[in-house]
Amino acid sequence: MAQFFTIALRNFLKGPTTDPYPFGETYTPENYRGIIAYSPELCIGCGTCEYVCPSGAIKLRHHESGMNFSYWLSTCCHCGNCGYYCPTDAVFNSNDFHTARAQSEKYDATINDDIASVQCSRCDAMIPRAVDALLARAYDEITDTVRHRASLCPDCRRLEQFERMYL
Amino acid sequence: MITLSASILAYLFFPGGMFAIIFGLLLLGMERIAVARFQGRIGPPIFQNLFDVIKLRTKEFLVPEDATNRLMFIIAPFFGFGGMMTAIFILPVSGVYDGAGASSDLVVLIYLMALPAVSHIFGGSSSGSTYAAIAVSREAILMFAYEITFVIVLFTVALQAGAGDGALFSLKGIVDYQVRNGSFVHDLKMIPAFVAFVIFMLATLEVPPFHIAENDGDVMKGYYMEYSGMPLAVFELTHALKLLVLITVLQIFFMPGLAGGSIVVNLLWYMMKSAAIVIGIALVHASMPSFRVDQAFKFLMIVPVFLALLSLGLVLFL
């Protein structure tokens, strides 16, 4: 009891240690896992994030002109799996913690972006882009040959390989 | 010296009524801030308990379907409130107000002090809630234990103020005696009674370590469980008045010293003393864990009763 007493008096003399948050700024750690941030120009549409997401917050859908990435905040459990497994760092946890939303915005708290796709340099097919981050994982150095092959759709690449070897 | 005498204005506005309610609520707010500071927090604004009462005024009042006595459930809060309003009307404030009592108002005080607990018991037991039933039994046990202390302390003070000439049961008389002959808190014989009275105060106000009957983590809100809206606001007001009444009684019994000749100076001195007592209560509140009900009963039956009896013996035989 005497200990509690001294602690109480010490607290009184030291002054409050309260974070000023709703009225002032707060400290957020650099690697705090907050709302997901997504950059469509880095995404290659591999679907790893959808596969590892435990709460089904990330969905990738195919449509006529390419793919669509969608993320719903209201079911995201901020585990960070998507950012950990993403090969190109297109998805990661920002340290934004402002997750309070009015009920009317429940279904608006989303990210909905088309993954940019490019045309195959040989035919009409639309293919997801091979970004440099991905190429850097596969090759030691990114030469012009590598870039040329990355701009082809799988069929054209096979065709070109065949032409190079047998014709 | 000019002091105010009892009248209907004294009952409605000052020092009873409006003034007492607002001052009591401010003291409660101050206690919350002090507790927060002792815990290293910022705490609520000082008007917080006033806002609470205004808020409860805007809420719906629900009467539980399985209340055993609906009428008693609705009127129970007003017993305690009425009792406390009367008590604050009777009590003199030294150098400010004469008090409304006649020659033996000290005896009336014994009955009035029990009324808030009685209203808790009536309200809680008629609500039909199990939590309230547990809280009511605890409150009754505690009340049984602490009232003994209060009565003994009261007789000690009355005998001491009588100065060997029998007991003096007039509050005004006790105040005047101390103003003439020095406060009882400076008298070594009365120190045990003072400590006993402080323990009685803590037990009546149900601050930790006697936070048993309305403990949130234990019996939810105890006898307040089924109350909402207006009657809960009345309970809040009763609690504020009870705090003020206890502080005033403490000052009458042990420290009614004056600060000067005029009413304003004495009133400020009274308010400063009250604030200091509240901060002391807050320090105990912040640094004590809670008793179990059996521990509290044993403690209250042994320690304060022994201290009060010690004082009574010293006053009688020295």
Add this chain to the structure above:
Amino acid sequence: MLSRYAVKSPWLFRINTGSCNGCDVELATTALIPRYDVERLGCKYTGSPKHADIVLVTGPITARSESYLIRMLDEIPEPRVVVAIGICPISGGVYRDSYSIRGPLDKFVEVDVNVSGCPIRPQSILDGVAQAIGIWKEKIKIFHKA
């Protein structure tokens, strides 16, 4: 006029509907740890639903807790604000589509504020309570006009 002062004393009541206890720990943190001190906003955790103004619901509403939730919400006097804490009551979260889940919460009651997170950060709870106070003020005005 009353509503201006009334909103300064929101009393919080929390209902756990089969939560994993993560959000409840964060709620307790917000209340008890001096660092986050929810009492600055005038808030106080109450033990009784009859005293509540802002209801904080955690957990995905399991089949066992459904009836208790409905009974508890009936006991809370108007005007009140319901806040869903964590992703479980909002959408089901990681438990969505489970056979034992009856949620989300807005099937049973009109929800006012959603605070998502798993678990929520104490600062987000303060955010949510601050938003709920704004909604509560409007509700008091409507309640007293009617």
